[in-house]
Amino acid sequence: MRWKNTSAKYGSAVIGLHWLTLLLVVAVYGCMELRGWVPKASAWRGTLKSLHFSLGLSVLVLVCVRLAVRWAAGASPPIAPPLSVWQQRLARLGHVVLYAFLLVMPVLGWFILSAKGTPILWFGASLPALMAPDDALGEQVKSLHEGLATVGYFLVGLHALAALAHHYLRHDNTLVRMLAYRRRQGEGGKS
Ligand code: HEM
Numbered sequence: 001m002r003w004k005n006t007s008a009k010y011g012s013a014v015i016g017l018h019w020l021t022l023l024l025v026v027a028v029y030g031c032m033e034l035r036g037w038v039p040k041a042s043a044w045r046g047t048l049k050s051l052h053f054s055l056g057l058s059v060l061v062l063v064c065v066r067l068a069v070r071w072a073a074g075a076s077p078p079i080a081p082p083l084s085v086w087q088q089r090l091a092r093l094g095h096v097v098l099y100a101f102l103l104v105m106p107v108l109g110w111f112i113l114s115a116k117g118t119p120i121l122w123f124g125a126s127l128p129a130l131m132a133p134d135d136a137l138g139e140q141v142k143s144l145h146e147g148l149a150t151v152g153y154f155l156v157g158l159h160a161l162a163a164l165a166h167h168y169l170r171h172d173n174t175l176v177r178m179l180a181y182r183r184r185q186g187e188g189g190k191s
């Protein structure tokens with residue numbers, strides 16, 4: 001399988017980074033969801049939070065790599081049968097919003113820790129604060145981060161549902177282009 005996109009499929013680099021993003025995003029949310037199940041005094045709460053910060057910062061690194069790879073990998077393989085113009089625009093808008101989410105969420109998190117004067121550690125490596133401590137602003141950014149996190153559930157859910165609707169209702173190649181294997185014999189050409 002080639003790392004660059006072909007006219008039939010996304011390349012291995014785009015596919016690998018897409019599904020790695022999914023895994024990371026699940027882990028980032030998972031840490032915060034699990035935190036609710038752990039007793040308040042437990043050391044696990046702190047561990048889950050630190051893991052949330054480190055994995056969240058990894059999303060920022062990953063999305064930067066992903067945007068660079070997207071540019072280098074060439075044009076996206078066309079969807080067959082083709083979408084109407086408004087569907088293409090809607091799909092593009094959805095992807096732009098997802099990329100914006102992946103960039104904005106970690107940066108907001110980084111701002112929260114900076115404003116609160118908390119050390120910013122990425123798996124033990126210390127990162128610089130983005131602003132001087134300001135507790136009130138930190139609380140506001142935290143509310144925004146938490147609000148957007150809720151919106152994120154719907155964004156990702158809608159995106160996944162759209163992919164499944166393309167596959168099972170519209171019977172086009174949208175999802176198959178993003179999978180590392182071929183669904184049926186002869187589908188997707190040689191890769
Ligand atoms: C894609 C990246 C991220 C997502 C999807 C995300 C999502 C979330 C979620 C779901 C919560 C819990 C919201 C709630 O309790 O209502 C949360 C809280 C929080 N996140 Fe993130 N986050 C991300 C990245 C980061 C990063 C990189 C940092 C810091 C470096 C960070 C710092 C925080 C902080 C400080 C809180 C509040 C924790 C508390 O309750 O004390 N987040 N985030």
Ligand code: HEM
Nearest residue numbers: 021022025070076091095098099156159160163174175178
């Ligand atoms: C079960 C979960 C998921 C499924 C089934 C899925 C499926 C797909 C498919 C089929 C595409 C190709 C769409 C096209 O080319 O028109 C795509 C693209 C994309 N997905 Fe997902 N995805 C999932 C989760 C996620 C998650 C968690 C994120 C990030 C939060 C994400 C972000 C993106 C982005 C940004 C693109 C655009 C790629 C580009 O053109 O650069 N996906 N996804």
